[in-house]
Amino acid sequence: MNRQRALAVTAAGAIATALSLAAGAAPASAEILDAKAEEARAELTGNVSEALISELQDTFGLTEAEAYDRLAVEDVAADLLEEVPADLDESYAGLWVSEEADEIFVATTDAADTTGLRAEGATPVLVEHDLATLEDAAAAVAPISMDGYYGNYVDVVNNTLVIEAADTATAAGLIEAAGIDPSLVTVDTAAEAPQTYFVRGGDAYIVENSWRCSVGFSVRQGSTPGFVTAGHCGSAGDQVTSGEAAPGTFRNSVFPSADRAWVAVGSGEQLLDDVNMYSGTRDVANATQAAVGSSICRSGSTTGWRCGTVQAFNQTVNYAEGSVFGMTRTNVCAEPGDSGGSFISGNSAQGMTSGGSGNCSSGGTTFFQPIGPALSAWGLTLVTT
Incomplete structure (x- = not known):
């Protein structure tokens, strides 16, 4: 793939005290990343829906080939996100994909890490704080x-x-x-006070014949079918009485502190392994976490299918109802009615819409509850292709 190379401190927007370590060694990192991305691209070819490629083209202004290039680099970044933090340990300071998705940056406080990072295809950036x-x-x-x-x-x-x-x-x-x-x-100080998106999202459901939220992803607890959603949508024991989703009962719910819940439905209900795109569906293959800078999309009944990028992990959000921790921050817009709906990157489930600020006319910030804590806390298995 063609790349526009620059010093990491400029391309990543790092603070003035950060020192780019890319100079003089970036070609080696870039060549290794290119090789890894080409391997990932080969695996993606024929296994990615036309809708996903079209969506990336529309969101980021890419050609078809560039959309595949972006997905390939994001796949490499996801792999490094699992490996690099443990390898660097105390010196690790973060990983992200460049805005153009043609470079993967890894921040470290130890210059001795640079050789190993370049060997993995990453551009190292030396920073002050781990x-x-x-x-x-x-x-x-x-x-x-x-x-x-x-x-x-x-x-x-x-x-x-x-x-x-x-x-x-x-x-x-x-x-x-x-x-x-x-x-x-x-x-x-430019941030706005966040609010939860309460009424509808993805496939709508109605709780206690009163309010609406949306299905996040289909899950099972042993042989019991159900779905995950936002915790602020209902308390344990609340009934899902109607809507597009099957009737069921909130088995567990956490809000505030977190914003996750799961609803058990009848044993005979069919669980679908996809997400409503409002112009088709998106298959769910796994729950691999996407790196900062990766493309991501959200499904919600108020504003439909919207896309953007991951901005940060572990966001603390202070809603009027209380603080929630461990959220993921995105620049995907949303509005009241989009709560509980699916956040997905490629075919990887990421989490459930929580809340945010702004709207889909002027743009905004939306936070989601990562799906991992819900799956692990309650012994849930994601329904996948």
């Missing part, structure tokens, strides 16, 4: 309740903890209360 330090700071801030504090997340691209607040005074008070180093923090 990921564990930033996540510890995020954990110290997360449980504090304060008017005007909307949430926080670790921005691996810029090697900083972002605190979203109404003003700098609120953020300063939060930093002091948490007892964290201010140098770790960037304050975002």
Whole structure:
């Protein structure tokens, strides 16, 4: 694939204290990435739906060949996301796909890691703070309740903890209360107060004949069929009384702190292994986590099928109902009525729509509950192709 190579500090938008290690060694990293991507592309050819390729072309302005190139690099990034953190351990500071999806960056605090990272096809970036330090700071801030504090997340691209607040005074008070180093923090006062998307999403269902939400993904607990959705859609024991989904009962639900639930349906109900795209369906093959920068789409009954990219993991979101932790941040738009619906990257299930800010006219930010914690907490198995 053709690539426009640049220093990592420019291409990734890293903070001024970050030092690119790509200079002089990027061709070697790029050649290895190209080889891995070509292998991934060969596996994708013939196994990717025309709808997915068309969607990537429309969302990112790509040709068909460029859409395949993007998917191939994202597949390589997903593999590295499973391997690199354990390999680097304490020096690891994050991984992301470039905006053009032609480069994979890995941040580290140890220059000795660079040779190994280049050998994996990644472009190393030397930064000041390791990921564990930033996540510890995020954990110290997360449980504090304060008017005007909307949430926080670790921005691996810029090697900083972002605190979203109404003003700098609120953020300063939060930093002091948490007892964290201010140098770790960037304050975002342009953020809006988030809200949960409550009414409809994906395939709609009605709870207690009163309100609507949407199916996330089909799952089973042993032989019991059901689906995962957002926790704020219902409490344990609430009944799904009608809608496009089969009738059932909320077996488990967590909100706030997290935003996940699962609904058990009748033993004779059919579970589909796909997601409603509103112009067709998308098969679900697995639940492999997509890297920051990867393409991702969301299904919801209010705004239909919308796409964008993953921006950050482990977002803390302060809703009016309480704080939720461990959300994934995206720039996919959503509106009230899209709650609980599916977030999917390629054919990999990612999570269930929680809430956010903005709308699909002017753009916005949407958070989703990763599907992994729901599957592991309740012994659920994702229904796949």
